[in-house]
Amino acid sequence: MNTYDVIIVGAGVAGLMTAQKLSQIGLRIAVIEKKPTLASGPSTRNEGWLHRGTYHACSIASKDSAYQVARRCIYGHKQLRNFCPEAIEDLDKRPLALLRDGDRIDEVKDRWDDAGVSFRQISRKKARKLIPDANFDRAAGIFLSKDVSINTRLLYRKLVGTARAHGCEFFVAHDVVRVNGMELLIMDQDGVSSTISADRIIYASGAGTRSLYEKLHGKDIPMRYWKSHLVVTRRLAPMGVFYLDPHEAAMMHHGDVSVIGFNEDAVQCESPSYDVVPDRAENLRNGIRRIFPEWRDEAAIDIACVKVDLLESDDNARSLNVAIREPVPGHIVALPGKLTETPYLTDALVGLIHKTVSDPLISERPCDLYTSAA
Structure with missing residues (x-):
């Protein structure tokens, strides 16, 4: 059985960027994607619009929410342009x-x-x-x-290439059949199954998350x-x-x-x-x-x-905001909101995983020792 630090279920923009960032800090990562290609859902079914807050700052009724989303978009806009400048289109317009x-x-x-x-x-x-x-x-x-246009396919190609260069493994056209603690039984399209395990499992499977989580854990995600x-x-x-x-x-x-x-x-x-x-x-x-x-x-x-x-309150309003939840210990649900907010989401995930997957090679800070003692 192969063992990883983190298994990521779903290879849309959130899954791919999480894999790239976690691989870069030295963690052993596996990505499982049910479809035969990566990022086949909303990650590519969009305008390819790299937002810079222009739309969201004025289209969201609540000023506080509008500013929060706009600033996250500005943050993501800068990070994505720096990471993959070759994917930015029409730079002079x-x-x-x-x-x-x-x-x-x-x-x-x-x-x-x-x-x-x-x-x-x-x-x-x-x-x-x-x-x-x-x-x-x-x-x-x-x-x-x-705001600019971005070639999402080129962006995802670079995310995959960077993750692979840092040791990330991809299981494409594999379905998650069963979970046992932190072990996943996965099966490819030919019916060949294998078991993999990790310290943490991140579900970045977008619209498929609800049915998958219910199948594996018997819990309904609202x-x-x-x-x-x-x-x-x-x-x-x-x-x-x-x-x-x-x-x-x-x-x-x-x-x-x-x-x-x-x-x-x-x-x-x-x-x-x-x-x-x-x-x-x-x-x-x-x-x-x-x-x-x-x-x-x-x-x-x-x-x-x-x-x-x-849906987390009585307020029925639509909210495509960033969300990280852990309904079952060790099994984390991550939703990116918008493409341009994905850097914010994935940075938060890296910080969360860093706290829970220890690295004995790196010295602890005094504040880490205090937190442990508390």
């Missing part, structure tokens, strides 16, 4: 953030200042010069932002599923364009392609599936036409994505 509600311009600018979000307001004339095909008549405020949609089409503009208002389109570009989502589009669903809801997809297409009235693309693709959150 600043996306346009549009605000339809003119009564909120001063409020939004104040929020950006308070959260540390960089922006520069420009005129409609300047915006039309940058993107002649776009309709800016509905935009009361137009701003240049520092998790909800939220479906939203994307359109993939030919490239529509030189730089990214996104509205800050709800029910408007937001797009990022990757080479000759635009990937476009819809603000506040998510609808709660009973179970995770990638089936497209036609009327929701059509709402998004109408949102695209509000910015680009002449847009027509028979080859455009509608895509559904499912994200998850935890």
Whole structure:
């Protein structure tokens, strides 16, 4: 039986980045992924939008929550750009953030200042010069932002390569069949099973976490599923364009392609599936036409994505925030929130694992001894 310091179940962005960081501090790591490819879920079904707080600082009603998410995005934006600069696209172009509600311009600018979000307001004339095909008549405020597009596939490739270089092992196309304490029985697609164990097991399996945890531990994780949609089409503009208002389109570009989502589009669903809801997809297409009235693309693709959150209070509001829970000792559930928040999540996980998986080679600090004595 192979023994590891940490086993990570799920190889989306949270699982891959956790594996990379834990491997780099010298821990023996294994990653188990049920699918035959890595990061096949929401980690790749997104706009490829590396946020820098621009949207979240002003779109979340609570100022405290808005600033928290914005600052985590700024933190993640910097870390991801430093880790994988080669994945950043259109470095020489600043996306346009549009605000339809003119009564909120001063409020939004104040929020950006308070959260540390960089922006520069420009005129409609300047915006039309940058993107002649776009309709800016509905935009009361137009701003240049520092959000960027990111090639997530290249990012994940570097995360995997770095983790492997530090000894991480990947079990792709393997299902977790049974748990016994800190041992996992896993099985590949040919029915060949093996047993592996670890000091800690992290479940970073996204929408699959609830059913997996219930199967293995008999515990229900109060998790909800939220479906939203994307359109993939030919490239529509030189730089990214996104509205800050709800029910408007937001797009990022990757080479000759635009990937476009819809603000506040998510609808709660009973179970995770990638089936497209036609009327929701059509709402998004109408949102695209509000910015680009002449847009027509028979080859455009509608895509559904499912994200998850935890229902932890009587407040029914959707919250795709970072979450780390340990319902069963040693078996940790980790949800990343947004792609750009994943560095914050994974740094918190590294700190947690460091405390629980000892390294006798490294001297303890006086404060560690005091904590132990207490």
